[in-house]
Amino acid sequence: MKKILLMILDGVGDRPSKCLENRTPLGAARIPNIDSLIKNSLCGLMDSVGKGIKPESDNAHLSIFDYNLKKYYTGRGPLEASGLEMKMNHGDIAFRANFATIDDSGIIKDRRTGRIESVKPFVNKLNGMKIDGIKFLLKAGTSHRACLIMRGKGLGSKISDNDPHKTGVKPILIKALNSGKEAKFTADVLNKFLEKANHILDEMKLNKERNKQGKLKANYLLVRGAGIYKKIPTFKEKYKLNACCIAGGGLYKGVARATGMKILKVKGATGTLETDINAKINAAINAFKKYNFVFVHIKGTDILGHDGKCKEKMEFIEKIDSKLKPIIKLKNTVIVITGDHSTPCRIKDHSADPVPLMIFCNKNDQIKHFSEKDCGAGSLGRILGTDLMPILLKLAKNK
Template sequence: MKALFIILDGVGDRLWEGKTPLIAANKKNIDYLCENGINGVLHTIDRGIIPGSDTSHLALFGYDPYRYYRGRGTFEALGAGLSLEKGDIAFRVNLGTVDNNLVIQDRRAGRDAYRLKELLESIDGMEIDSIKISARHTTEHRGVVILKGEGLTNKITDIDPHKTGAKVLRCKPLEKKADFTASVVNKLVDKAYKIFSEHKINKEREKKGKLPANYLLLRGAGIYEKIRSFEERYNIKGCCIAGGALYKGVARYIGMDIIDVKGATGTVNTDLKAKAKAVFDNFDSYDFIFVHIKGTDSASHDGDFDLKKKMIERIDSKFISEIKNLDCIKLLTGDHSTPVRLARHSSDPVPLLFWSKDVRKDNVKNFNEVSCAEGGLGHLKGKDLMRIILDYMNKGEMFGE
């Protein structure tokens, strides 16, 4: 039996005027699976742990994040299609705007991508103390920077202070042997600042009334190492259907194939019908299909209850409606809660539904945070989920005889 594993990012919420977006949403297809399946609530990492999107996805695929997580930059780089080798350090980067005192005017250079790709290319290939620098533009004001060479570590602090009006930070070592890496990073941002400040693209941007993009706001240093793949561990072939680079990156990290879907943008406007079609198109080729839908989380971070509710309704009518009768195990859950009122991740568990024709149907009829807590699966941890799925796929291994 194949498995379809659907993650609605940040779908879990807390009550707002007595409801959550899941409680408020009209979602008959999801509720059909819920009523005919077994339900529970999932602590993706552990009770009370506020999961990041990276660590939670590792846990959902059965990779203990306390063992396998080495910083987000790695996933962003892999998700952008870059190749990494053991020991490479990868950062996420914003091209930001600072004044002469290195105080941040805008962390996103006005969210204007004009010629930023070329600007980043101007530092690509640079070498600092025998460390080779690669820089690649991804979306809008965002990119990825990779450091390649001997003796690097990701135990260093961010350059990005994560807020406007603050001075950019110096990279600091978090362990003794990180001195060298921190020094390379500081030299890199200094050189880049000099190059960007004088760059003709920025002169041109300013002439057009745009903010200059003059600073490398590096963050989320990750160190790469090859790990035992999903297929080696579980003896099943998995693929990933996602818009966001991070989710593709985690999937690539564990060796899943990435299915490129036109119109899958990782935003609230993503083409859900195209994602459903991709499930059908790849159904014969894979045992395990991971579908990630980001919009629920974006609406939560915007603090928009109604947008989150509507996104759930759109997922129900455009995506779940299409796949609900597929002959396979179906799981629907989130990677973490993102309560709209908080506009940040929280440790509240996410509802989980598990449909298979022989599963022990419980009495839960509406897929939401409150009723799923009464379901037959009880409270689960993310790390336990893959084993349960594998058993239902007939791919489990008995311990003992």
């Protein structure tokens, strides 16, 4: 059986931009290494979650790994917790969290505390707090990010977020999304925690020092993506594959860890525009000595899509391509290059546009360039994310 390399370029799909003479960043990019692979590849377009559905990165990856979202996806929180190696118990509720800044009247000034370098001191102040028999567990992520877990009896995950996703307004009061007593209790106790946390954070010596220095206070928690813990079958159980993950972002490590993949530590893999792509590729090649399925995630394309920087997105794609020469030499390996979703620069957000897909497997679709338009003419047609793994397994078993 052949080995499988799955490279996901986050948010790589796009729409034609005037700054690129009505081409997409992929369409305009000079990518000789990828294009040398595409000459012996099957191509198509992929709707990671479903046609006409705007994916998020969490449900997109689970779907691409062929996990039934209705059965296994409960919210982003548990995957964020997994990414930070926070152990969840049956009945726990997890959330992704931002340390934010609100003013004295409760108006949000900054959703990310000016992209503060670390929130560990603030996390340490709140971690372990108990209210109405519920324990609140916090762990810091990168920059302003953290994960919150609620632990105790009678909790429910069907509650709203408090993050309005904009500044100049107050946080939203968390409410139950159904008539169940669990959801109402969870919403009530979480609102109590958030109010108490705000008072504690506001009075912290560190925040008072930040205020004197003209820096934003980390004095409020914006929480979203509530989800209840649910065990997911591992890649080993589902596919008999020994799988590993190379990624910088916590969410992608979280999805991989939840599916039983081994997370490989790679120096310089930051999940930012400065990530060491060369180190990731070399780590992937070396990983095949031990693993037969290697998942590599690269975040930069999504970041630039959200920033609306079409030229820079094209250049970052070219930068990725310049590091891919070593994978061309891989033998007995099915190589997949695709995205988890599209992040068009024109709208600076995810969209329901399908992503281009190429599968290097010594089969020829006579496609010469990796782009949305070109891949649309491939023999795979337009597939769903859940179709990908069965296709890869079939190709890997072919001699």
